[in-house]
Amino acid sequence: MRAIRETPVHRDPDERSERVTTLAVGEEAVVVATGAHWTRVVVPDQPSSLDPAGYPGWVPTAALGATPLDVARGRLGAAYVWGGLDCSGLVHLAFRACGVRVPRDAADQAAAAAPVSEPEPGDLFFFGRRGEPVSHVGFVTEVGLLHATEGRGVVEEPVPAERRETLLGAGRLG
Structure with missing residues (x-):
């Protein structure tokens, strides 16, 4: 563990x-x-x-x-830090803590992930504007989404309406 x-x-x-x-x-x-x-x-x-x-x-x-999602949950309440514990930094840290090397940035994480049509807790949601690179990432959870967000830090919540509008898909790393 x-x-x-x-x-x-x-x-x-x-x-x-x-x-x-x-x-x-x-x-x-x-x-x-x-x-x-x-x-x-x-x-x-x-x-x-x-x-x-x-x-x-x-x-x-x-x-x-034992999982990256467990590690990410251990960071709940942590402050958001651009270039540190931002959305893709949280994903990167959580996987790295479990011994899995993944890309650092959200767009690269999306490119490396295997697409899934039925996301499960521990998979990732990718967000952005159609035709533009992925700009946000977070863990799929039983509640909805665990992610690092500016102003509120690391939170677990139902997928907010503004995020649902920009959901591009889900994927699995590792």
Whole structure:
């Protein structure tokens, strides 16, 4: 599994216990045991004499995910930053955190995606004006759309009317 956000790793399954290390966004965590709210992991990219498989500890189960959509959801509420955590930057970050290399810009992501006629959560919606390059991208979700939007940051919402008017299609990366 991978961290969907920067996550403290604790010695025991209790947020008051000692913080022993931190998982970076997208960092791999090998699951050793799972409880109701906490997961015991080892972190292979953090070698340790405590465990030959990697640094051991406990993380909140909700901080781990396996898909780019999980990673993107971990960024909900983050500020929009043009050229950083903008719409295509969110997609790029989420896939990269899962070890999948995808293009950085929305138009290039659309060109690399396999078109889908029945989008599923985790697929991408592509938006723009007909005859122009794709100018916006977001994840398909059960709610509708998870995307980074100027002024509101990373949000998950039903597809707004102004976006439905410019929906060009859906695709699948990876």
